[in-house]
Amino acid sequence: MKVLASCFLSPFAAVLNGTVKFQFQDDNWLKECYHKLMLDYPKFYKMDDLSKMAILSVELLKENAYLNNFNKDELELIFANSNASQHTDVKFIDSYTNIGNPSPSLFVYTLPNILTGELAIKHKWYGENTFLIASKFDTQLFENKLKHAQMKGAKHCLCGWVDSKVEKNGTLTQESFLFLVALNEENSTISEELEALFKKYKYLSTEKV
Amino acid sequence: MMKNNVYFSYGTFVSPIGIGVDQNFEALKEGNSGIQAHPSSGFNNENWFFAQLNNLEGNRYDSLLKTALNDLKVNYSSSILSSSKTLFILSSTKGNIYNLPEDVFASSRIIIQQETGNSNELIIVSNACISGVIALNTATDFLRYSDYETVIVIGIDVISDFVLYGFQSLYALSDQPVQPFDKDRKGISLGEACGIIVATKEKPTSFSVEYLGGASSNDANHISGPSRTGEGLYRAINKTIERAAIDKSSIDFISAHGTGTLYNDEMESIAFNRCDLQSIPINSLKGFYGHTLGAAGIIETIVSMLSIEHQLLIENKGFNELGTTHSLNIVTKTQQQPVKTVLKTASGFGGGNAVLLIQAAV
Numbered sequence A: 001m002k003v004l005a006s007c008f009l010s011p012f013a014a015v016l017n018g019t020v021k022f023q024f025q026d027d028n029w030l031k032e033c034y035h036k037l038m039l040d041y042p043k044f045y046k047m048d049d050l051s052k053m054a055i056l057s058v059e060l061l062k063e064n065a066y067l068n069n070f071n072k073d074e075l076e077l078i079f080a081n082s083n084a085s086q087h088t089d090v091k092f093i094d095s096y097t098n099i100g101n102p103s104p105s106l107f108v109y110t111l112p113n114i115l116t117g118e119l120a121i122k123h124k125w126y127g128e129n130t131f132l133i134a135s136k137f138d139t140q141l142f143e144n145k146l147k148h149a150q151m152k153g154a155k156h157c158l159c160g161w162v163d164s165k166v167e168k169n170g171t172l173t174q175e176s177f178l179f180l181v182a183l184n185e186e187n188s189t190i191s192e193e194l195e196a197l198f199k200k201y202k203y204l205s206t207e208k209v
Numbered sequence B: 001m002m003k004n005n006v007y008f009s010y011g012t013f014v015s016p017i018g019i020g021v022d023q024n025f026e027a028l029k030e031g032n033s034g035i036q037a038h039p040s041s042g043f044n045n046e047n048w049f050f051a052q053l054n055n056l057e058g059n060r061y062d063s064l065l066k067t068a069l070n071d072l073k074v075n076y077s078s079s080i081l082s083s084s085k086t087l088f089i090l091s092s093t094k095g096n097i098y099n100l101p102e103d104v105f106a107s108s109r110i111i112i113q114q115e116t117g118n119s120n121e122l123i124i125v126s127n128a129c130i131s132g133v134i135a136l137n138t139a140t141d142f143l144r145y146s147d148y149e150t151v152i153v154i155g156i157d158v159i160s161d162f163v164l165y166g167f168q169s170l171y172a173l174s175d176q177p178v179q180p181f182d183k184d185r186k187g188i189s190l191g192e193a194c195g196i197i198v199a200t201k202e203k204p205t206s207f208s209v210e211y212l213g214g215a216s217s218n219d220a221n222h223i224s225g226p227s228r229t230g231e232g233l234y235r236a237i238n239k240t241i242e243r244a245a246i247d248k249s250s251i252d253f254i255s256a257h258g259t260g261t262l263y264n265d266e267m268e269s270i271a272f273n274r275c276d277l278q279s280i281p282i283n284s285l286k287g288f289y290g291h292t293l294g295a296a297g298i299i300e301t302i303v304s305m306l307s308i309e310h311q312l313l314i315e316n317k318g319f320n321e322l323g324t325t326h327s328l329n330i331v332t333k334t335q336q337q338p339v340k341t342v343l344k345t346a347s348g349f350g351g352g353n354a355v356l357l358i359q360a361a362v
Helices: A030-037 A044-045 A049-063 A086-099 A112-124 A137-153 A192-202 B019-032 B060-075 B106-116 B127-146 B160-167 B231-242 B262-274 B293-310
Strands: A001-010 A014-015 A019-023 A075-081 A131-132 A154-165 A173-184 B007-015 B035-036 B048-051 B087-092 B123-125 B151-159 B195-202 B209-218 B253-255 B281-283 B341-348 B352-360
Touching: A001 A030, A001 A044, A001 A192, A001 B048, A014 B127, A014 B160, A019 A030, A030 A049, A044 B087, A044 B231, A049 A086, A049 A112, A049 A154, A049 A173, A049 B262, A049 B281, A075 A112, A075 A137, A112 A131, A112 B209, A112 B231, A131 A137, A131 B209, A131 B231, A137 A154, A137 B127, A173 A192, B007 B019, B007 B151, B007 B293, B019 B293, B048 B160, B048 B253, B060 B106, B060 B195, B087 B352, B106 B231, B123 B127, B127 B195, B127 B209, B127 B293, B127 B341, B127 B352, B160 B341, B195 B293, B209 B231, B209 B293, B231 B341, B231 B352, B253 B293, B262 B341, B293 B352
Parallel strands: A075 A131, A075 A154, B087 B123, B087 B151, B253 B281, B253 B341
Antiparallel strands: A001 A014, A001 A173, A014 A019, A131 B123, A154 A173, B007 B195, B007 B209, B035 B048, B151 B195, B209 B352, B341 B352
8 A cells, every 4th residue: 555645734834745835824724725725615614624624635635646536436535533523512512502502504513524524525425434533643543444445445545634622722723634545556554654744744734933 | 355254243232221132122022112202301492302311320421331331241251352352443423422522532442441451442433323334344344354353343322412402403303203214204313322242253152143244435415414316325235235245135124224304214215216125124223212323323233133033023113104205115013024134224414324234144
């Protein structure tokens, strides 16, 4: 298996295949990224932050990877994070405890796998989907899932670690790491490469003082 | 491709109608539903119906998980549970939801490790209402392609104001007990439960079924509404049958999702007809247990195993008259019938669909 392309988004920068693509100035960095990518997808504004990060990450990846060439059933999606939908969960609780009514438009985003649904809708991907929760970015978990996909005949997997957490004081911790993997290569392990990419991209996309 | 056999056996089953698999089976045979009226439970004090456990103390999620694990320990030795060759998979949509805004999955990791002595990293599947079926498919992958002997799959979700108010806000709750596939169906009744299935490479000495195959597919259509063509479910069923390498005429029974909403049940009828499975006996168990979200795929697979073991199809509780535009062969009363091969399906938010096939072990 082999990483064909990878990208990382944080509130400070977007990294594509090892190079810093944009740096963000705006507090609303997701909107800024949407404009920088010249995306025209009005549904974007209705989404929660997890889905927005996933949508933007795929747009970024598309610049260098042939994501449009897959048949509709071919691409398997393997996504994970640490905080599930905690960020939207907190907003939904606020809608009925403080604002007055439970908000249906927030409730539908109180599941982490909605982001894979949004990706499937935008790109018409009907393939297999899994969403997993891990206490931290877990390269072994991805490697296991990739190996299973390979054994079952999949050729390519789009993997992602997309996480958003809100602290009690309102501080957000957000990151989105996507990587496209070809399964027909000989190399049977990928975790070291993923660990190195994740660390490097995290460093590249940290706020520069 | 070489396929190693995988077997499912009962772990345990804790629900409002029984503690343990046997009690649940007795309640199903007697037609006892766990769904009851809960006055003033709604956001504006509406009277909603749901299936709630009434003996959970303290944190209700943690209490349910501990109850289920204690029952599991009655039937499985600590040497199996704690083995490095044993993996635990948790299927849950919201985990310990009462712990928000803190980590809703932290307590599961601690409780499972403490109760079983197993120190492998817990695998957590959180894939909305298809979590349970995805978790069982994932368990099989870990047995076939990774170095484990036993994978223990726990499906669990509890009722909370959060989830009740959420479904209320979507106008998805029925003001009567749920009536899956019926012409008068008005929406879902929520439920809570914990089911555990033990998947192994070795055929166990106790009753087991053989796993034949499974798959998932996305509708690529809408995040909270089912596809009008049943696209994802149709694709997932076809892929499952292809992977299992069986003739679909050998399927004896379908354990459907059947949430009781207008659109979901209609979508399922379209998908089953597109797959030409409409004459196979089919039920939804939501009339007994309500919609138990992350537990649903597990507990409904357990009941499918009971159907195979006892050659008994369980009625689709709440059903009087078919209310889908495409025909289905609903099991209207509990009846003895030869059952060897069962198709289990699930569909959920995010456009996900997941399917698996099991068969009497020989």
